Amino acid sequence: MGDSSGTDTDERQGEQGSYVEESFERDTNYITTRITRDARDGHRVEAGRYRLVVARACPWANRTIIVRRLLGLEDAISMGICGPTHDRRSWTFDLDPGGVDPVLQIPRIQDAYLKRFPDYPRGITVPAFVDTTTGEVVTNDFKQMTVDMETEWREFHREGAPDLYPEHLQDEIESVSKPIYTEVNNGVYRCGFAGTQDAYDSAYERLFTQLDVLEERLRTRRYLVGDHITEADVRLFTTLARFDPVYHGHFKCNRSKLDEMPVLWAYARDLFQTPGFGDTTDFAHIKAHYYVVHRDVNPTGIIPSGPDLSNWATPHGREELGGSPFGDGTPPGPPREVVPADHNPVLALL
Missing domain, CATH: 1.20.1050.10 (Glutathione S-transferase Yfyf (Class Pi); Chain A, domain 2)
Structure with a gap:
């Protein structure tokens, strides 16, 4: 996903994608497990159970941050924020004391992916929902994540929350x-x-x-x-x-x-x-991510x-x-x- 981590083996990381005739093609094979009111995928909407892991630098993750705030879901869904840069493995919680997420108790989001899929072959991306009861990633399907926050999580929306996905539209x-x-x-x-x-x-x-x-x-x-x-x-x-x-x-x-x-x-x-x-x-995180991580595009890393x-x-x-x-x-x-x-x-x- 956009600026999420983990693709091929190069320094680009943030791009889950590949090249077809030298043209960038995004890999859209995300983890499609959903969190719903009826728990049809095994994950029921439940306040306090899931942690939204994001990086402010990433436009796809920024969507979930905006929607969570507009709907007033802060009390229902906690949020872990990764730093703007990452290594070949994944985004890290380097903004937190000791470099460890205080809720998940892990140093990098990759740990939650591998907890569920020990041989996970794809990009380690943000945004992602993690089940705090198991420490496992639930989904990184960014498009479905915001739609579900707007529809499946309605009982936890703040009073006066806008309808961001009205049925008739x-x-x-x-x-x-x-x-x-x-x-x-x-x-x-x-x-x-x-x-x-x-x-x-x-x-x-x-x-x-x-x-x-x-x-x-x-x-x-x-x-x-x-x-x-x-x-x-x-x-x-x-x-x-x-x-x-x-x-x-x-x-x-x-x-x-x-x-x-x-x-x-x-x-x-x-x-x-x-x-x-x-x-x-966060303009500082945005610029740091793109200009520092994409060394094939900006070899000097100068921001x-x-x-x-x-x-x-x-x-x-x-x-x-x-x-x-x-x-x-x-x-x-x-x-x-x-x-x-x-x-x-x-x-x-x-």
């Missing part, structure tokens, strides 16, 4: 999200890890064609689907937040910066300034000082399009797990 959410995933979320990686000029040119064209489509879609509507934030917006936001700091330069997605695409830039700022989005974004991120705090004017972030609901309270002030100085400007 689910088909539209998935329809809109499909090209976002293939052309944008995954498209930036196809640009960055292209092995030939032709592969890069194709990925670049597909990426910006879809960004232009989204620019037009969002010109007359505040959110991607419906009149309040949904799962579709969460899926797009985490790529947009990383676009100028990382993808524009590091992955050669440089036709234009996000702040040069006026509609998408206003849309991204609108979400960033909404509780749950900007306050879960660039820019760009200036203060423009994320500027007015966006999207309120004029109608709608409201949470529909009939309310914003979440202050974050439980706070991004350090020097990792996201924009928040002090809001």
Whole structure:
């Protein structure tokens, strides 16, 4: 998954994928065990039983962090946070005292994978749910994880939580999200890890064609689907937040910066300034991960000082399009797990 750990044997790690004719192809064979109300896969929704393991650097994990916060699931689902970089084996809990997760009592998420699958052959990725009663990974299927948090965990949602996956909009959410995933979320990686000029040119064209489509879609509507934030917006936001700091330069997605695409830039700022989005974004971790871990793309490991991120705090004017972030609901309270002030100085400007 995106920036999750463990692929082949190279230093890229964070990319669970392979190459077909020198074009990056993501491996989407995740652990599909689900946590549901009826426990049909053997794992029942239960407050306090599961730990969500994430890395703030990873866009796929960032989705789960946003959804957990918007829905107020902090008391029901604890969260372990890995550091922004990792070695060949997996993400590590190097932010915790002694380098050990205080709940799972392991130094790296790989241990939870191997506890369940001693010969696990695939990437050791985040996000992942771990069953604290067994210490075993349950799932790393990032897309299903957020949908299940939105639907299967409803009894534990906070009062005023938004409906991020309303039943009557689910088909539209998935329809809109499909090209976002293939052309944008995954498209930036196809640009960055292209092995030939032709592969890069194709990925670049597909990426910006879809960004232009989204620019037009969002010109007359505040959110991607419906009149309040949904799962579709969460899926797009985490790529947009990383676009100028990382993808524009590091992955050669440089036709234009996000702040040069006026509609998408206003849309991204609108979400960033909404509780749950900007306050879960750790720019320091994002830059450290991509520029340090991807040594085949950035051999020196130098982390660039820019760009200036203060423009994320500027007015966006999207309120004029109608709608409201949470529909009939309310914003979440202050974050439980706070991004350090020097990792996201924009928040002090809001």
